[in-house]
Amino acid sequence: MASRTDLGGAECPIARSLDDVGEWWSMLILRDAFDGYTRFDEFQRNLGIAPNMLTRRLRKLVDGGLLERRRYQARPPRHEYVLTTRGREFLPVLITLAGFGDRHVPADSRSIQLINRTSGEPVDAVLVDRRTGLPLDELDVGFAAGPGASAGMREHYALSSKD
């Protein structure tokens, strides 16, 4: 944990995303939140996690702006955790993680599926280039230094030997 800031590098958006979420299994809390769960005891039951760990992870997700803590009962005080707009922006990550996990599982054997909630139809999510519509797995794509890159980031990409 101590080396996080070293590893993170606030400049890298992947590292920043990981830092916002906080911990590895926090992604499963987000999954549950997308699945419609909001309450501490629900997350605890679904995830089989110790209360103190769950408390810490929920707090981190609240601090990271992905969940909002709302009181839904005054006596005794009870809170629920709901996705913020920022939290909802995390869904593509969960979709691609699920796609990676199920990549070699036949569609009719999958335990979960992405659906269009309006129509109930399954949705086959694919990453494409917005401009051309071409699926990214048909292109040779990779990361490169962007317009706002520091000297260190430019060096990172200049030094690597991709070819």
Next chain:
Amino acid sequence: MASRTDLGGAECPIARSLDDVGEWWSMLILRDAFDGYTRFDEFQRNLGIAPNMLTRRLRKLVDGGLLERRRYQARPPRHEYVLTTRGREFLPVLITLAGFGDRHVPADSRSIQLINRTSGEPVDAVLVDRRTGLPLDELDVGFAAGPGASAGMREHYALSSKD
């Protein structure tokens, strides 16, 4: 760590994906691998990580089938770590993580950008429904029990209150 199997649930493809990768920061090793780095000392320098931690994470990524360990020098023995075909399938996760991190950063301020390596042009990655071509953020999408769901997984989705 002890509660991983509880949390994981081999049935959930998101949990399986997290388990294949192993640890939180291992995603940054994969990022570096996509950026063209292959050698232990390169990962160590880029990530500022203790050698024993890096060794453990690389081993987990090899065990998970995402990296292949190859000897590139006999005396003294030196190994490099290269993405497997399975490892390359992880790129969409890194792309969506980067997209989440940079969502509110103007394009001209970004430190990294996705490019088409053939043309050198920037690529704007977007998740769409393969069948209709509609961007997922214009649809109300969510996860639901799939055809291969267990009774427990069906209950998970039946019990949640999405509306």
